[in-house]
Amino acid sequence: MAQNNCAQPLSLEEFGQFVENVRSQYFSDIPKEHLGIKSFRSEAYFLQAQPYLKTLINRRQNRRYNVQINLRLLECPPTPEGLEAILVHELEHVRDYMGWSSGHIALHGGKYALSCGVKVKYERATDAKVLELGLGEGLAQYREWVYQWLSPKDLAKKRLIYLTPEEIRGQTF
Secondary structure (H helix, E strand, O other): OOOOOOOOOOOHHHHHHHHHHHHHHHOOOOOHHHEEEEEEOOOOOOEEEEEOHHHOOOOHHHOOEEEEEEHHHHHOOOOHHHHHHHHHHHHHHHHHHHHOOHHHHHHHHHHHHHOHHHHHHHHHHHHHHHHHOOOHHHHHHHHHHHHOOOOHHHHHHHHHHOOOHHHHHHOOO
């Protein structure tokens, strides 16, 4: 696969500033101190937002969340528009988690892990929120970027779960 569709490499610090800029522009209701950044390595996943498990027993207003970044993304990032759009997608998940009880988060997590239908419905609805903010082209650019890294099996899975660039640009979902 061609793996040369890269913007300027980012440091973890620069990525953190990018997250903060997106949070302050679109998600002022998410307190800055409630977001952390954690890195990981994966062949198929590049960004994730998850509750920090130790804080799930806390009151909603005292929970923390991690934006998890695959270090490969820092080495060869998508376009700034693509990165902005996918961060909005991930922070939409954080906004959902902030509104849910701990029990609801756990129930959702179980259903999400076990049901492809639940996963498809939730992720495509989250993508639709990104499009409502006018970030469709950036989301399409991100998906095109991520597709270059995936195995045929992972690519087929991503094309099922998330809106594809064709669906985004053609609004056919």
